[in-house]
Amino acid sequence: MAPNNSPNKTTARNYRRNRTKFTEDQLNILIKAFNQTPYPGDATKQNLALETNTEESRIQIWFQNPRARHRVQKRSEPEKDLEASQDQDHPEERIHGREDRRCYTSYTSSQLHSLITAFTNNPYPGIDSREQLAKEIGVPESRVQIWFQNQRSRFHVQKKRELDEPLEQKKDQERNL
Incomplete structure (x- = not known):
């Protein structure tokens, strides 16, 4: 190549x-x-x-x-x-x-802090950002990529739950009437 x-x-x-x-x-x-x-x-x-x-x-x-x-x-x-x-x-x-x-990759609290901060700033980092972050926290770039994929998935699931909660509460209230 x-x-x-x-x-x-x-x-x-x-x-x-x-x-x-x-x-x-x-x-x-x-x-x-x-x-x-x-x-x-x-x-x-x-x-x-x-x-x-x-x-x-x-x-x-x-x-x-x-x-x-x-x-x-x-x-x-x-x-x-x-x-x-x-x-x-x-x-x-x-x-x-x-x-x-x-x-399973276990992250230190310091590594997690760096990952979460980076995710908050940009949940879809490019290869250069991931490589830089990987170098900073001392893990392979592929692990950083997987962490971001997992975090985005968790984020979407959490958002869906938050959106569904008011609907469930409304249904419960209607049932109680």
Whole structure:
């Protein structure tokens, strides 16, 4: 994969990372690894990152994409799913289990303070902001990215609950009348 030497690379940006374009050789390596295990562990992702000269976070995303395509494909073919679930004579056709997963990342109160402050300022930070924050708090950028995804999800769930609460209270009041 050719390095990105564009002039925008050095300037601060708060938008999406450029699409990663894998070479045919890189794709062959990734596809072979995916066929062995679609849920690679940390060590496997690190080795693949070294072997393909790509960031580990890009390897993680690459593995997420074919798994998502597989789920969508399975949903669009429900009758085949039924046949496959009834035919258990071919265990080698099942998707292999997950390798050991990365341990849950525990953050110190100082790290959490920095993450929450950054989230309050911008819940959708660009790659440069995430990399800078990761460097400041001493965790990989991929962990910062996941933390922001989780935090946005929690934020949306909380907002939905807050919006639903007055409706529930109103329904309760109407029932009591």
